[in-house]
Amino acid sequence: MTDTAPRLVLIDGSSYLYRAFHALPPLSNDDGEPTGALFGVVNMLRATLKENPGYVAFVVDAPGPTFRDDLYPDYKANRPPMPDELRAQVEPMMKIVGALGIPILRVPGVEADDVIGTLAVQAAGDGVDVTISTSDKDFAQLVRPDGSGAGIALINTMTGSRLDSEQAVIDKFGVRPDQIVDYLALMGDTVDNVPGVTKCGPKTAAKWLGEYGSLDGVIEHAGEIKGKIGDNLRQALERLPLNRTLVTIRTDVKLESAPSDLVLRAADTDALRALYTRYGFRQALKELGGGAAANEAQARAEAAGMRNTAAGYAKAAATADDADPALSAVGEYECVTARAQLDAWLERLQAADEFAFDCETDSLDPMRANLVGLSFAVEPGRACYLPLAHDYPGAPQQLDRADVLAALRPVMTDAGKRKLGQHGKYDLHVLRRHGIDVQGYADDTMLESFVYNATATRHDMDSLARRYLGYETVKYSDVAGKGAKAILFSQVALDDATRYAAEDADVTLRLHRVLQPKLAAEPTLEKVYREIEMPLVKVLERIEANGVKVDANELRRQSADLGKRMLAAQQKATELAGRTFNLDSPKQLGALLFDELKLPALVKTPKGQPSTNEEALEAIADQHELPRVILEYRGLAKLRSTYTDKLPEMVNPDTGRVHTSYHQAGAATGRLASSEPNLQNIPIRTDDGRRIRTAFVAPEGRKIVACDYSQIELRIMAHLSGDESLVKAFESGADIHRATAAEVFGKPIDEVSGNERRAAKAINFGLMYGMGAFGLARQLGVARGEAQDYIALYFSRYPGVRDFMERTRQQARDQGYVETVFGRRLYLEHIAARNAGLRAGAERAAINAPMQGTAADIIKRAMVDIDGWLQAHADRALMVLQVHDELVFEVEEDFVQTLIGEVSGRMARAAELRVPLIVDSGIGDNWEEAH
DNA sequence: CCTATTGCGTAC
């Protein structure tokens, strides 16, 4: 229960500010502004936010008197005025806190302590786990056990100490939390000018309270205490009750904010960047980065939005007893080990309109994984886990796997019974390999999330649960450990396995209930999801299952050859350098080239270091022999380490083939991504590289057929822009780069030189990527002014393209997203950023996304169509690869012509554009020949 | 020891 409850973190801002001010050296930024305390507080805040609290508040004192001043005019009278250097840091701190998205509480007439106390007690009473982040020990009085209910814990982020139980308080102070007030009253507080019993410190106070139980007990027995300290006590007797009132943190003040209002909002990254830059917080700035941190902020924003539209955390904190639990209650999940239980669940599955399922296995590779268990959810909170192959000492008896699968087969293969999953392609593989070819796979929460907002790079279940349900799932590592110590899921105890696995199905179902309506509210997105992505799941499953035949021996021969040549290059390099060094280490290489040999460092890495990349080495290749040798070595090493050594290792022993994984939610533009191994970046440019493709072969009696779209993205640019000249060029069937060169350089098409065509090609591609004159100049090796002239000339010949690009930028700015021809959306979170670099990057992405994304939509549609046709010919041809604009098939020889006709026709008809879609095909015994 | 980041390079 504790790990399912929402969390509230209350930050005692004032205490941190003072503590950091006194603890840290008096740092300042380049402008001489003091930053020491700020630095400490910012680090503390970042550490706090890393814990992903759903609710948080930064509480500070408001100016003006409080009830304690009324009770005791000298309260805090000893306190010196705030030093100027500290005062100067208060406003910046508030700005940073605000920019981080943390609600700030500053309540007039109420001390921060009392605000925190009131919120803590209120939230804990509502079942929320509360953490008070403070360096003030007085708060120990609020610590309470978290046992079954929600507790209040103290954390001091600066020292890392944590007080989260009664025992922890006793260990630290020698008294229980409920005695802390009495303890403080006895000792007094010099900082707040509250005099206690003279000479009574922590030891004495704890001793007395241990003997007499409470302050009242101590007062009662004051006469019995001997010695000087007894006299001191008796002298202080009169003021002890007042002390107690002063040190008691109030938990009943009237506040306008309820704990559920304290939702962590999205961070304002632009503001943060500006503030961090101003105060020189480099690490914080780095973490802010362009990517991960921004996504996190986005995720937080959405999660916060979620909670606000629900009824606040009170609903999220609902317990198992609630009729409508917004969060699961661990323990309610059923572990199915008896036939009668299974039968009951089969009935539930039969009765449900749609249910969620999930497979547990012993491997992340769906082509190797063994089924260890299955989970199902029929309605939120109602889920089960069916362990099938758990095997550890003392493992309970489980139902027979074959029996269970046989019992489940009817419902799992019933196309009319809608099933849903999270990244279900994995589960489809596993079940297929265990004899169940799932039909009716209707919804996938990963794809719902991806289509709904592809900008969020993570679409895994844990992230989605956090983003859309405000819920922290049980992690795999929680039940199975991680790293080298991780155990197989089959070795996880059944109760742990149940709370993990059943939750997966449960959360999947809950996510679907949240995401489905969101998608339904956007009909074009719904269409992309329903008509492109969902049908593609089974198609990709088949392609992955087919795999591609790879001649491992051929690759091993190539590895040996590359190795010999690498060795030769290495020897030559050692000779030229006059010493040995690691050719694979950019750091060592840089030191050698730029420090020892004093060669000019013409290219810098993003971090400002001298780069040793290809461009940098090419630039100095005329000054020394070594750079050329390094380039030779690099090229060989790349091919060997990434391809010829690795691909043979990826051959599946069961099938003898290589099975890549296609990630349907891989690229924000809608493209697929391929991994393990990535078969979408097999070399083609160089001879050595292209040779690797000869190892992608067809078995005896079959051919490799490759069909690719000709210039699809440029055609889409023609379609989207409607530019007359460009459309005409494509209609005429001309070589598009040659035609562009003819336009730009103003000469007949057959007089265009090779160099002019090359320049035109660079312009065509560059424009699609939003390239500017600077980039084009670098690409072509011409002056920037010349490149600018080319671009200007291009736009004057193709004004429609220029208008299209401006329209696209404007659309991105106006609505925050751009879309493909089929309505797929890409949100651009930095399109309005104040940071010019970020904004320019977003504009380039905005220009590219409609073209790249539309191309992705088109080939996906074609794949679904082709797969539908190919199903009837599965014994004669297989679809084996997709490389963005290309589909590769393995085809029986006498079926090749039929296939090419069907495939190229279906590819060409996958979209109706203003220009024709042309498909080129090639045939060969291997992939290289098929090009 | 394991994970994250950096630098580099492959594809479309």
Next chain:
DNA sequence: GACGTACGCAATAGGG
């Protein structure tokens, strides 16, 4: 700062 989308290798840096 300057060309969009990916994945992955080897070295290195950093946290436990």
